Amino acid sequence: MGKSLFEKVWDAHTVRTLSNGQTQLLIGTHLLHEVTSPQAFGMLRDLDLKVAYPHRTFATVDHIVPTDSRVEPFADPLADAMINELRKNCAETGVTFFDMNTGKQGIVHVVGPEQGITQPGTTIACGDSHTSTHGAFGAIAFGIGTTQIRDLLATQTMALTQLKVRKVEVNGSLRPGVYAKDVILHIIRKLGVNGGTGFAYEYAGEVFENFSMEERMTVCNMSIEGGARVGYINPDEKTFEYLKGRPYSPKGEEWEAAVENWKSFASDPDCEYDDVVVIDAADIAPTVTWGINPAQAITIEESIPTVDSVKESEKAITAEALEYMKLEGGAPIKGTKVDVCFVGSCTNGRLSDFEEVAKYLKGHKVAPGVKAIAVPGSQIVDAICKEKGIDAIYREAGFEWREAGCSMCLAMNPDKLIGDQLSASSSNRNFKGRQGSPTGRTVLMSPVMVAAAAIRGEISDSREVFDIRETANA
Amino acid sequence: MALEKITQVTGRGVTVAGDEIDTDRIIPARFMKCVTFDSMGEYLFYDVRKNEDGSDKKHPLNEERFQGASILLSGANFGCGSSREHAPQAIYRYGFRGIIAESYAEIFFGNCTTLGIPCFIATKEDIAKISAAVDADPSLEITLDVENEKIVFGDQSVTAVIRETAKKALVAGKWDMIGELKEAEAEIAAVAAKLPYMAK
Numbered sequence: 152m153g154k155s156l157f158e159k160v161w162d163a164h165t166v167r168t169l170s171n172g173q174t175q176l177l178i179g180t181h182l183l184h185e186v187t188s189p190q191a192f193g194m195l196r197d198l199d200l201k202v203a204y205p206h207r208t209f210a211t212v213d214h215i216v217p218t219d220s221r222v223e224p225f226a227d228p229l230a231d232a233m234i235n236e237l238r239k240n241c242a243e244t245g246v247t248f249f250d251m252n253t254g255k256q257g258i259v260h261v262v263g264p265e266q267g268i269t270q271p272g273t274t275i276a277c278g279d280s281h282t283s284t285h286g287a288f289g290a291i292a293f294g295i296g297t298t299q300i301r302d303l304l305a306t307q308t309m310a311l312t313q314l315k316v317r318k319v320e321v322n323g324s325l326r327p328g329v330y331a332k333d334v335i336l337h338i339i340r341k342l343g344v345n346g347g348t349g350f351a352y353e354y355a356g357e358v359f360e361n362f363s364m365e366e367r368m369t370v371c372n373m374s375i376e377g378g379a380r381v382g383y384i385n386p387d388e389k390t391f392e393y394l395k396g397r398p399y400s401p402k403g404e405e406w407e408a409a410v411e412n413w414k415s416f417a418s419d420p421d422c423e424y425d426d427v428v429v430i431d432a433a434d435i436a437p438t439v440t441w442g443i444n445p446a447q448a449i450t451i452e453e454s455i456p457t458v459d460s461v462k463e464s465e466k467a468i469t470a471e472a473l474e475y476m477k478l479e480g481g482a483p484i485k486g487t488k489v490d491v492c493f494v495g496s497c498t499n500g501r502l503s504d505f506e507e508v509a510k511y512l513k514g515h516k517v518a519p520g521v522k523a524i525a526v527p528g529s530q531i532v533d534a535i536c537k538e539k540g541i542d543a544i545y546r547e548a549g550f551e552w553r554e555a556g557c558s559m560c561l562a563m564n565p566d567k568l569i570g571d572q573l574s575a576s577s578s579n580r581n582f583k584g585r586q587g588s589p590t591g592r593t594v595l596m597s598p599v600m601v602a603a604a605a606i607r608g609e610i611s612d613s614r615e616v617f618d619i620r621e622t623a624n625a
Numbered sequence: 626m627a628l629e630k631i632t633q634v635t636g637r638g639v640t641v642a643g644d645e646i647d648t649d650r651i652i653p654a655r656f657m658k659c660v661t662f663d664s665m666g667e668y669l670f671y672d673v674r675k676n677e678d679g680s681d682k683k684h685p686l687n688e689e690r691f692q693g694a695s696i697l698l699s700g701a702n703f704g705c706g707s708s709r710e711h712a713p714q715a716i717y718r719y720g721f722r723g724i725i726a727e728s729y730a731e732i733f734f735g736n737c738t739t740l741g742i743p744c745f746i747a748t749k750e751d752i753a754k755i756s757a758a759v760d761a762d763p764s765l766e767i768t769l770d771v772e773n774e775k776i777v778f779g780d781q782s783v784t785a786v787i788r789e790t791a792k793k794a795l796v797a798g799k800w801d802m803i804g805e806l807k808e809a810e811a812e813i814a815a816v817a818a819k820l821p822y823m824a825k
Contacts, residue, residue, distance in 0.1 A: 177816045229658035310802045345701070
């Protein structure tokens with residue numbers, strides 16, 4: 152019987168079985184950022200341990216960087232201390248650091264793929280739950296805590312329990328105006344916010360085969376929002392095409408050998424999955440969240456659920472969400488007034504996200520009273536957008552074009568909601584207080600839907616705002 | 626590295642009710658601007674515990690009768706969201722030494738075990754029973770019996786589950802894995818040598 156990609160990668164990286172029954176797994180690629188790593192370096196110093204494989208750890212700074220001015224020292228002394236701590240830790244241990252002066256800084260999950268560090272058939276870990284993003288390349292990528300960062304720095308391995316594998320198949324073609332973000336919000340809505348606990352999700356079927364690498368990253372990125380620590384897509388020609396010529400991709404004769412090796416990791420056609428879910432692409436519409444977790448989502452055409460309409464086990468959380476969001480059950484979500492619009496994050500902060508929005512933004516203006524910001528996922532995304540004049544289209548429409556970072560996805564920098572502002576956001580979490588104000592409200596959606604909300608000043612159907620129609624032969 | 630063998634944890638309880646209590650709720654991101662975990666305990670559940678002016682909101686952790694509690698009770702999918710170890714560090718540094726919930730998010734569960742915090746899984750009904758007993762008598766002692774997978778409170782007890790790998794690690798005093806991971810240096814090098822991308 153064949154094996155899944157997850158099993159093949161797991162087997163190739165297994166060191167041994169530990170006394171508690173877990174596997175000691177080699178993690179070939181370790182990514183670091185400034186928020187979850189300083190304590191790990193501190194623990195290493197306390198234990199007098201060295202970084203075992205410094206050439207396999209790569210760092211950047213993303214969460215705390217201001218996106219308006221990068222002049223140092225930063226206005227926030229705590230943020231300034233954090234970037235300098237990371238600089239010091241990398242310099243002392245020989246870890247590669249994509250600092251702001253390299254032109255390669257950005258959100259760690261944008262930088263890894265962009266540099267060609269993220270490769271098929273590898274294991275990747277980072278002290279960040281959205282590490283699942285890298286699974287888009289057929290890597291097995293884990294979000295980890297700080298003590299595990301220490302373990303990785305000291306040994307390049309960590310203790311893990313093997314996951315089961317659920318194949319999530321989405322077949323058919325997406326309707327016009329439906330994006331990767333809608334696909335993953337739909338999956339989370341269907342399978343639940345904890346439906347993936349204990350599983351790795353293998354995304355398969357025509358929709359993912361047809362997706363670009365960046366669309367695949369958007370889907371894998373939010374696996375954890377459905378409880379799945381790992382999400383991946385089997386590598387194919389698109390994967391190899393994306394990686395060819397990137398700074399850390401294999402070169403010359405090593406390239407051919409690497410591609411052959413990468414192909415061998417794809418799931419075998421006869422492998423058995425622990426579970427299979429099949430979804431029809433035609434059932435997916437532009438999707439938005441209405442509540443306080445990413446599974447509390449509806450299509451733009453639906454009404455917000457009432458407490459009475461949901462099953463018993465969801466009544467309490469539905470009531471809690473409606474109260475927090477100040478929304479009325481039974482009312483349409485369309486037409487809800489927005490205060491802030493955010494395009495960016497490790498979910499939707501890549502070149503194609505900004506390009507797609509720019510296609511529709513031309514000739515439109517952000518509604519009066521709405522604050523709209525666009526934050527590129529990396530300095531490279533920023534540079535390409537500027538080269539192509541994309542930033543100008545955003546500015547002309549009334550968006551602020553910022554510098555690269557995580558920004559308003561979790562508001563660890565100065566970009567925050569104020570009071571109970573409602574934000575239309577292309578990010579990944581709508582938890583209470585997520586965007587920096589303890590009473591701030593977040594509605595997750597695709598970047599094009601964010602642009603539609605910005606223009607109308609209320610949550611809108613982007614297909615109506617931008618006249619995106621079903622083609623005659625669709 | 627010799628670690629304490631955690632076979633059981635005893636203390637008073639407090640319930641923070643609700644499902645899907647995420648890591649942003651446990652420790653809001655703005656308090657992670659730090660290079661140590663030292664002050665995390667102060668900010669546990671901050672935004673649901675404190676008003677913006679720093680005064681107390683109505684919250685079980687603010688109630689006098691629950692001060693000193695070291696067993697935290699909650700609902701389903703506790704600790705969902707981010708991988709931030711700041712969340713279990715805040716729980717530990719506030720003074721909690723064990724958690725009882727219906728279920729846990731994967732990464733959070735692993736982070737807790739690494740800090741030596743047993744995470745017990747109990748049914749909704751049993752958690753409600755323990756919560757009611759704690760509410761009636763906040764001085765009630767609760768024991769999380771890791772070895773025998775049961776929760777004893779007053780003269781009652783319920784069976785509960787702790788994941789096998791976590792149980793073994795806690796009971797053997799090997800919940801912090803660094804010592805054991807380090808032992809395998811030669812095996813690690815052998816696996817790395819077979820992987821082309823690990824080459825310098």
